[in-house]
Amino acid sequence: MLDQLTPMGGSLAELRYLDNDFQVVRPGSHVKCAITATLIELEELKYWSVARQEAYATIEASLKAELASRQSRTR
Secondary structure, eight states: OOOTTSOOSSOBOEEEEETTEEEEEEOOSEEEOTTTOOEEEGGGOOEEETTTTEEESSHHHHHHHHHHHHHHHOO
16 A cells, blocks of 8 residues: 555556456556545555445545445435
């Protein structure tokens, strides 16, 4: 995982997140975490939401997004 301030060669990829995999829609070298805005190299991408079509840098960021999503559905 790269620090969000670290310059990175390549471009932002666009992905379609699937169960246990992802499909590259627009080629690139990294994606941005939906919660922390941290840049994540595709080779290091482990956490995402199929339902929300978002990538997450860490399991904690994934959990934060899930909890926020559940709270917004109960309101």
